[in-house]
Amino acid sequence: MTEAVRNPRLHALGAASIELAEIVGGMGVLLARILVRIHKFDGEELVKNLYKMAVKSLPIVAVTALFTGAIMVIQAAVIVKRFNAEGLLGWGAGFGTLREIAPLLTALMISGRVGANNTAELGTMVVTEQIDALRVLAIDPIAFLIVPRFIAILATLVMMTLFADALALFGAAYTGQGLLGVEPMTFFNGLTGGLLDFGDVFNGLFKSFVFALVMALASCHFGLATKGGAPGVGRAVNASVVASAAGIFVLDYLVSFLG
Amino acid sequence: MLAFKNIKKSFGPKQVLNDVSFDVKAGECFFIIGASGVGKSVLIKHLVGLLACDSGEIWLDGEEISRFDEQQMGPVRKKCAMVFQHATLFDSMTCAENVALPLRKHKDMNAKDALAEAKKRLSVVHMQAFADRYPPELGDGMRKRVAIARALTVDPTYVLFDEPTTSLDPVSARRVDTLIRELCDKLGVTSIVVSHDLSSIFSIADRIVMLYKGKVLKIGTPAEFKATDNGIIQQFINGRAEGPMDL
Amino acid sequence: MSATTETHPDPSPPDATEGVEAELGFVGSIGAAFLDIAVAARELYSVFVRTLYYVFRGKRVKGAVLHQMNEIGVKSVAFICITMGFIGMILVYQSGLQAKRVVPDFTMLGATYLELLVRDFAASIGALMLATRVGAGIAAEIGSMVVTEQVDALRMSAADPIDYLVVPRFLASLVMTLALIVIAGTVAFCSGAATAYVFFDVRPDIFFNMQLVDVGDFLTGFTKCMAYGAAIPIVSSWCGLSTFGGSEGVGWATTRAVVNSSLAIIILNFFISAAGFLIFPG
Structure with a gap:
């Protein structure tokens, strides 16, 4: 350590790689520890977290979904006008929404609200010794705190994506009517006319499940690894949000090619 | 019966505990005193497995527990409850829920019975009126009494108190003292108290150990401490700024 | 919980927040939500107007804007490149799949992608990423200054925190958002072109087709860059300035x-x- 670093750039690269390996490894170990205890979750904590994460996120997901649907129609509108194919509007807007945009944007919003919150809460519990207090009461912090949160985040994101799918299509249909004069029935016919099937919806839902997995692990990992008092909580939240966003994009890529 | 034998602990280059040994007898109210930062809290955290010592042995009722893992620590923690310096209640739960949590987890009670039992236990520490309030809304003294009620839910034989009266007003502090003394006298609990509050030390302690520079300076009764001619102890128990003690 | 309260009568009042919600009822809570939004909108507007005022009238601290440009811009380049690189690959792959179901003709894939990228995706998705990284950073920085009373200290020395804290971030963000989004668009286009070549056999020279991009697309994209560049620091600073309650x-x-x-x-x-x-x- 005391030896002078000969090549600072190389050194920084190495340090960054080790840090990345540490984070991914830490998340992997956390996943293993969660899975071992997955049957021992605390029902009361699960209900509490589901309420806090899912019910309280409804308004923000609703606003996001409605506007996203509308934006997708505006983007598709140019093409529809060019080819004068109104019947394709539903398919044009629906395909991207169901497979890509709704799961992605819902995940980003939920990551900002739920993931960041979760890290802040766990981080505060770490720096104020509340985790130690649990251990001293002979209560396993992973089983009591982390497992319910893990399950709640998974359930929340998948449910919210389904909800966002529906609302985005609704917003898209009525924007299509307002902007292009395409009847909502024509829009929905275009949607169900054989070019889109439940496979596309499932593809989107599977994606959101994968996003939830990375978000749950990242937010719990950074929360539990919080160090250094109050400023440490801020740093942990920031790290968790950035890691979740990057993780979501990388996994989106991988899942898109698999599905 | 609890015994620390030759405990050593350092954090990085800083040696905090250097060969600390003493015994605590069943049913006594035992105080660990010393200046801030001398490792009093560090020492009792070893007993509940929050820290692991570098070398040495900790004997609790005939078992050597210093190398126990998290799983083996479970029964030890039910036997030794701990009240943290800042009470450390769970902020997201009401006082009653805080007390009900260990009941629910360790006594096989359902949520409703646990809450009812929790309220009974809160009345023991005169906190039943605040059962449905959240900890951040309460004063330090109140939080500490709830923390004591929570620690007692597992029916421990040992209770560790980390600076129970620090940051409390004098009246709240004396109430907490009374509560600790009652635990020893009425329930036969062994209390191990980390403190530098002189009035607590001389009103409720049975025996005292004083730590200084990572070592045991003296073990004895309050009377023996008052009678000693050791300059450092005299400076500490009389609270003088000038004297032979270095910090 | 109320059941146990009845069996053990005690004088404690019910939990404060639950009580308020129960009193308001459904209609009341909707009204409260609208009031909250109205208050937030007014505060946001006030921060925005004061920022604009100080942009022209404020005293400039030397180097503050440059420092923020480094914080906001330069340090986000890697993050933006990685995320936009991936999103470019995903978007082209998805639109390729979409096109395959209707007409298996990929000659227009690049042109359509480029149009969408210029008009919307580069700016919007890039800005969403910036909101995560830059927004969180600004709020955390200003927020911790609020809770450690540094902002109050600024007020005591007769400096408006808006002038001192928000204006440099605002100016830096306006410039750097535009720059970052140009980078983001380029990266997304290149990764998209690579994907098109590997999966759909579209040669890069055919993929790079500017035919559909017109002035309208450029203007829309540029307006978006400016709007997002202004919105992120204003909204995040407002969130930071209204911090209360310590570390949490x-x-x-x-x-x-x-x-x-x-x-x-x-x-x-x-x-x-x-x-x-x-x-x-x-």
């Missing part, structure tokens, strides 16, 4: 900054896209 408060402020900036981007996107479509149809 900073965590909440960060969360709110990310969520509110993202929402602001999505809502602005809707209005600018709609306006762009109406002004430059096709």
